[in-house]
Amino acid sequence: MSALAYLSLGDPTFRTDRFPAYRRLRDHTPVARVGPDGTRAVLTRYADIERIFKDPLMRVQPKAGEFPAGIGTGPGATFHKLSLPDLDAPTHTRLRKLASPAFAPRALAHMRSWVERIIIDNVEALATVDGEVDFVEHFGMRVPAEIACRLLHAPAADAGTVLRRMPALNRLLTHAPLTPDELAEADQAAQFYFDYIGEIVDSQRGKLGPEDPVGALMLAEEAGGRLSRDELIVTLVGFFIASYHTTMTAMTSAVHALLSHPDQMRLLAADPDLAPAAWEEVLRWQSPVHFITRYAGYEFELHGETVAEGTQLLLGIASANRDERRFADPDTFDIRRTGNRHLAFTAGGHYCMGAPLSRLEGDVLLRVLPQRLPAMTLTDPNPPWTDDLVFRAMTALTVAPNGV
Numbered sequence: 001m002s003a004l005a006y007l008s009l010g011d012p013t014f015r016t017d018r019f020p021a022y023r024r025l026r027d028h029t030p031v032a033r034v035g036p037d038g039t040r041a042v043l044t045r046y047a048d049i050e051r052i053f054k055d056p057l058m059r060v061q062p063k064a065g066e067f068p069a070g071i072g073t074g075p076g077a078t079f080h081k082l083s084l085p086d087l088d089a090p091t092h093t094r095l096r097k098l099a100s101p102a103f104a105p106r107a108l109a110h111m112r113s114w115v116e117r118i119i120i121d122n123v124e125a126l127a128t129v130d131g132e133v134d135f136v137e138h139f140g141m142r143v144p145a146e147i148a149c150r151l152l153h154a155p156a157a158d159a160g161t162v163l164r165r166m167p168a169l170n171r172l173l174t175h176a177p178l179t180p181d182e183l184a185e186a187d188q189a190a191q192f193y194f195d196y197i198g199e200i201v202d203s204q205r206g207k208l209g210p211e212d213p214v215g216a217l218m219l220a221e222e223a224g225g226r227l228s229r230d231e232l233i234v235t236l237v238g239f240f241i242a243s244y245h246t247t248m249t250a251m252t253s254a255v256h257a258l259l260s261h262p263d264q265m266r267l268l269a270a271d272p273d274l275a276p277a278a279w280e281e282v283l284r285w286q287s288p289v290h291f292i293t294r295y296a297g298y299e300f301e302l303h304g305e306t307v308a309e310g311t312q313l314l315l316g317i318a319s320a321n322r323d324e325r326r327f328a329d330p331d332t333f334d335i336r337r338t339g340n341r342h343l344a345f346t347a348g349g350h351y352c353m354g355a356p357l358s359r360l361e362g363d364v365l366l367r368v369l370p371q372r373l374p375a376m377t378l379t380d381p382n383p384p385w386t387d388d389l390v391f392r393a394m395t396a397l398t399v400a401p402n403g404v
């Protein structure tokens with residue numbers, strides 16, 4: 001194995017210069033080892049990553065059937081053990097099947113009117129701005145929070161309270177090493193969600209039909225306890241956790257991509273039916289999630305490397321979505337691209353459950369925006385980005401909604 005194969009994920013050059021770094025890895029080190037003991041491997045090619053996602057023997061749990069000891073034994077551990085992204089079959093298969101009516105076509109049709117109202121109201125608020133505004137703060141953070149609150153029947157005014165506890169719980173859900181204080185904070189956050197969402201569920205009992213996502217899950221809970229109350233609550237909070245940051249990033253990236261490619265914005269303005277394809281292209285071109293983790297369920301060979309059973313696999317989906325072996329001219333943002341089967345929602349058994357809702361949001365946003373704010377202009381062509389390895393995002397995006 002060459003020295004190049006040992007990658008430092010903390011390297012600032014790697015973090016800031018992402019797409020060229022991904023290309024170098026795809027071309028020269030498609031299985032890159034991380035750390036001196038090589039127990040983690042970074043994969044960056046589309047075909048390799050897609051194959052791992054679709055292989056039912058690859059795991060999300062580090063050890064088959066076991067949860068990490070670091071999650072403790074409190075409410076955080078209960079949360080972790082019921083959380084879809086942290087579970088393998090057979091528990092994952094059972095919970096996922098019970099939760100799937102939440103985003104079935106009937107539920108989606110019912111959601112359209114309130115999703116439209118939230119997005120249009122917030123576009124109208126932007127339209128009143130004379131001068132510059134930060135799109136991230138005034139739209140990107142607001143809209144996903146309002147949508148997630150409405151989805152869960154939580155008052156929009158509670159968004160801040162709900163969001164504030166999320167990072168503490170997320171540390172535990174994403175297997176980050178926790179100090180005793182952080183574990184205590186994660187337990188408090190989990191207990192808050194059990195109480196807060198539990199109250200909402202109880203207050204809505206008997207009022208919601210199967211066309212409502214919470215109603216659909218409550219019916220699964222009431223049908224002889226197939227979905228326990230804790231499972232119902234964790235699944236609902238999971239919707240909030242999984243949707244907030246990803247949707248904020250996708251909406252911000254959509255506006256940035258279109259405003260920095262005026263030819264593409266003109267195409268969209270002239271043909272609003274391009275909105276769904278434009279949303280897919282945003283997700284391919286600037287994937288909100290850069291890496292997804294899996295654990296090798298068995299030993300296998302890849303590009304001459306032996307990957308041992310239990311190896312942590314960091315699957316570079318943002319890289320896969322720019323893989324020239326899969327996409328023609330992958331660095332070009334092209335809203336008329338066809339055959340755009342990107343991996344931003346991954347593939348296989350853990351494929352993003354909320355993808356239909358995200359597509360609905362993208363459709364509404366990209367139909368409305370060019371019509372309602374045709375003069376919108378980017379006023380900072382080089383917005384600041386976080387260098388977060390997994391959730392790379394713009395931290396601000398200054399625009400003039402009515403032009404300069």
Ligand code: HEM
Pocket residue numbers: 053084085086096151238239240242243246247250283288289292344345346347349350351352353354355357358
């Ligand atoms: C642009 C927006 C979104 C993106 C890019 C996105 C992306 C992802 C990704 C990468 C995963 C991990 C899949 C895996 O491990 O294989 C995931 C899982 C998930 N997402 Fe999304 N997501 C988005 C929006 C949403 C929304 C709006 C919801 C629900 C309201 C949602 C609910 C979920 C759930 C429940 C899972 C866990 C699925 C499982 O493990 O079985 N997501 N999403």
